[in-house]
Every structure is written in structure tokens, then in C-alpha cells.
Amino acid sequence: MTTRIGVITFPGSLDDRDAQRAVRMAGAEPVALWHGDHDLQGVDAVILPGGFSYGDYLRAGAIAAVSPIMTELKDAAGKGMPILGICNGFQMLVEAHLLPGGLIRNAHQQFIRRDQLLTVENADTAWTHQFSKGQEITIPLKNADGGYIADAETLARVEGEGLVAFRYAGVNPNGSLDDIAGLTNPAGNVVGLMPHPEHAIEPGFGPDTPLAMRSGVDGLAFFTSAVQALQAV
Numbered sequence: 241m242t243t244r245i246g247v248i249t250f251p252g253s254l255d256d257r258d259a260q261r262a263v264r265m266a267g268a269e270p271v272a273l274w275h276g277d278h279d280l281q282g283v284d285a286v287i288l289p290g291g292f293s294y295g296d297y298l299r300a301g302a303i304a305a306v307s308p309i310m311t312e313l314k315d316a317a318g319k320g321m322p323i324l325g326i327c328n329g330f331q332m333l334v335e336a337h338l339l340p341g342g343l344i345r346n347a348h349q350q351f352i353r354r355d356q357l358l359t360v361e362n363a364d365t366a367w368t369h370q371f372s373k374g375q376e377i378t379i380p381l382k383n384a385d386g387g388y389i390a391d392a393e394t395l396a397r398v399e400g401e402g403l404v405a406f407r408y409a410g411v412n413p414n415g416s417l418d419d420i421a422g423l424t425n426p427a428g429n430v431v432g433l434m435p436h437p438e439h440a441i442e443p444g445f446g447p448d449t450p451l452a453m454r455s456g457v458d459g460l461a462f463f464t465s466a467v468q469a470l471q472a473v
């Protein structure tokens with residue numbers, strides 16, 4: 241049976257089409273979902289895409305986190321559905337308390353765009369199991385509000401329970417605590433990260449370092465991991 245992965249579009253989403261394309265390239269059927277509907281259309285997994293939902297008013301992701309479809313999304317998350325939040329989608333997941341902590345303005349106060357080296361810290365989630373722990377991958381980063389924060393107690397829990405999915409390697413581009421670039425929930429079905437795997441799925445369209453040095457396709461395994469996990473059920 242075809243795996244169907246929904247991508248929710250919010251007012252101000254930018255990367256929903258790119259996420260749909262990544263789903264298609266991973267061998268699944270993308271399903272366009274709308275933030276204002278109370279309906280996940282029976283999909284097997286959901287992606288919250290990057291962008292500037294609601295213009296990043298209040299805080300990035302804060303208004304999207306209380307939009308109608310989040311009721312159904314939270315319910316599905318609790319039942320184990322694979323959910324991936326990319327950049328603005330990661331911001332939504334923390335604002336919706338599906339992942340712990342918060343995301344604030346980059347420490348240097350600038351929007352940043354760079355090809356970012358990451359270390360895979362948790363390869364035991366629905367979206368990362370085709371990687372191996374300690375693997376280094378390059379994924380594009382482009383945001384203004386990527387600084388990860390958490391109080392001491394939350395950070396100790398995040399580290400102690402192995403909820404760090406990705407860390408920035410080489411440089412910390414935004415002042416994130418413990419170099420945290422992405423998180424998983426304890427069950428491993430909900431994953432969020434600031435970099436954009438959907439922009440690194442095809443040679444020539446990914447990170448802009450010489451292709452001889454880097455494949456530019458490190459992002460594809462996020463999507464094929466979820467498809468494989470769902471097809472194994």
C-alpha cells in the first residue's frame with residue numbers, strides 16, 4: 241500500500257512544496273493538509289514545513305501551534321504517528337509542547353543561511369534510523385530564530401533521556417545550548433530540527449559545496465527512514 245505523508249500548509253509557509261517533493265522522492269505520496277481543517281485525511285505521517293507561519297508574530301511558531309489542525313496532530317503524536325518539524329515546524333513543535341524547551345533569536349541577532357555540518361546523536365527515531373549515531377551530515381540552515389534554550393532541569397532531562405537528535409558540528413551557528421540542532425520525543429516518533437533536510441535531497445540542489453566533496457543528498461534519509469518505518473508496520 242502507498243504510504244501517505246501529509247504536509248501542513250500555514251499562512252506564511254514557504255517550504256511546503258519542497259517537503260512534498262521530498263516525500264515523493266522518498267517513494268511516498270504527499271498529501272496537502274491545511275492548518276484550518278480539523279482533518280489529517282488519514283495520512284500515515286505528517287511534516288510541519290519551514291517558513292514564517294503567521295509572519296512569526298508573537299514568537300515563531302506560537303500562533304501555528306494553536307491552529308485548528310494541531311488538535312488532531314497532538315492526538316496523532318500521542319498515538320505514535322511519525323511527525324517531523326522542519327525549522328518553523330520545529331518552532332511549532334516546541335511551542336505546542338510536543339518537544340521540550342524553546343527557540344529564540346540567533347545569538348548574533350542575524351538571519352543566517354549556511355550549509356551546516358551536523359552530528360546525528362539519535363539514530364533510533366522514525367526519521368533518523370537510516371543514519372548511524374555519530375554520523376556527520378550536511379544540511380542547509382536558514383533562519384532567524386534558531387537559538388535553542390531550556391531551563392537547567394529540562395536540559396538535564398533532554399540530555400539524560402537521549403532526546404538530542406542532532407548537534408551542530410564544527411561551529412555553533414546561533415548560540416544554541418549544548419549545540420542542539422534538533423530533538424526527538426522519548427518515543428522517537430516526533431522529531432524537530434532547525435536545518436532543512438528537504439533542501440538536500442538531489443545532487444546539484446543541496447549544499448553548495450563542490451559535489452565531488454559532498455553528495456548534497458544527506459536530507460533524503462529523513463524521509464526514506466519514515467517511509468521504511470511505516471512500511472515495516
Ligand SMILES: NC(=O)CC[C@H](N)C(=O)O
Pocket residue numbers: 289290291292293296300326327328329382383384385386
Ligand atoms: N526557514 C524557516 O523556516 C524560518 C523559520 C523562522 N521563521 C525563523 O526565521 O527562524
